[in-house]
Amino acid sequence: MDPHAIAMVANAFGEALRLLTSFDAELIGIVGLSLQVSLGALLIAALIGLPFGAALALYEFPGRRSITVLLNALMGLPPVVVGLFVYLVLSRAGPLGFMELLFTPTAMVIAQTILITPIVAALTRQLTEDLWREYGEQLRSLGSGAGRAIPTLLWDGRYALVTVLLAGLGRAMAEVGAVMIVGGNIAGFTRVMTTSIALETSKGNLSLALGLGIVLMLLALLVNAAAHLVRETAARQLG
Amino acid sequence: MSTHNSILPLRLEQVSYAVRGRTLIDAIDATFQAGQRTIILGPNGAGKSLLLRLCHGLLTPTKGRVVWGGPFAKEARMRQAMVFQRPVMLRRSAAANVDYALAIRGFSGKDRKARLAEALRNTGLSELANQPARVLSGGEQQRLALARAWALEPEVLFLDEPTANLDPAASRSVERIIGAIDASGTKIIMTTHDLGQARRLADEILFLHGGRLVERSPAEAFFAKPRTDTADAFMRGELYW
DSSP: OOOHHHHHHHHHHHHHHHHHHHTTTHHHHHHHHHHHHHHHHHHHHHHHHHHHHHHHOOOOOTTTHHHHHHHHTTOOOOHHHHHHHHHHSSTTTTTTTTGGGSSHHHHHHHHOOOOOHHHHHHHHHHHHHHHHHHHHHHHHHHHHHHHHHHHHHHHHHHHHHHHHHHHHHHHHOOOOOOHHHHHHOOTTTTTOOOHHHHHHHHTHHHHHHHHHHHHHHHHHHHHHHHHHHHHHHHHHHHH | OOGGGOOEEEEEEEEEEEEETTEEEEEEEEEEEEESSSEEOOOOTHHHHHHHHHHTSSSSSSEEEEEEEEGGGGGGGEEEEEEEEEEEOOSBHHHHHHHHHHHHHHOOHHHHHHHHHHHHHHTOGGGGGSBBBSSSSSHHOOOOOOOHHOOOOOOOOEEEEETTSSHHHHHHHHHHHHHHHTTTEEEEEEEESOHHHHHHHHEEEEEEEEEEEEEEEEEHHHHHSSSHHHHHHHHHOOOOO
């Protein structure tokens, strides 16, 4: 590696640390919006995905297997395709164009929700199915049907479900394709960590890109460490 | 429990249960009346657990019928309970596990609180009420399973080898609790492969082998001399298949 490049990277690192330690306003704004959008998407995905996943595990009906297969396939939705789809729906000529949501944080929340709801639902389904295998006879014996068992199993799987939700959050925070297309990466309005990393890197502004990269990594680490701790503690205390 | 508002008798009419063409329960006819402690005895694989699940409604017979014959048969679902070989506890406190069962059965208010406290007291678990149920010992968990069932004051209680995984001391305390539940007026229908336990608890014996009801006798007569060779062989520990 030539010394010039090394100096550039070192310089970028230094600048990144300066931005981080000085709580640079632009950087904080970008991180804040990222969290807001992805947590918003996670909230909606959880409200839909948790009960839907559990219901899919507990209710028997024709077509259940096809839906399960489809749901599992949707876990791998490419973000740019989701972005394109939401773009088409929200664009001026699209069916929801009148709402004028394109290039707003709301559009980004919608796109990420579509992206991660299948993840939350599919993992919840798997978890609930395993729990039902263990609890099913006992709960039915007590007189609980599938409907009554849904909140019971979700509550009993609450610590494992934290991991499920974090998988969704991680996916939302890390994706760049969907928010880029429907948000437009407008400075100060729809610019999030991943889109600005992409932009700043292409502009050659490595310091801001690196600073954001470091924050993104730290957040991922923090969130996963917290999840691990929650699970460990739960396993020890609740068996 | 008076008989005029009962769900009993429980009648099995030619009940069979087959899985993939293999008949595991074969045309069993039996009637269960209130009062007597019924022990379903037999070697491993005789179909005892299956028969219990068919009676309790967790399985549906592939042939024949399970009929609750009492005037309150419509309420049968909510007036029976089952204790399993391996207790299944929710990830919450011991007390909350009993309370959950009471909530499902529609108990509320003071009655629910009183039932909860009494069930824990009767099974010696009051001290452990706030412990997470799943970290209790095997014996404690089985007592908790009994408390959970007892709190519901079922008219019929099914028990599937409730002491199979327990040491002798824990088994004895479970047997004592079963005796107390019986004394409180609940009909006991229980499976075991433990002859000693059957002797201690049974008023009548249903001897099962190979999915068939081989013999049904009053306990005293059965243990004096079974009427069938198969049961006799089982008693002497010589039933090999």
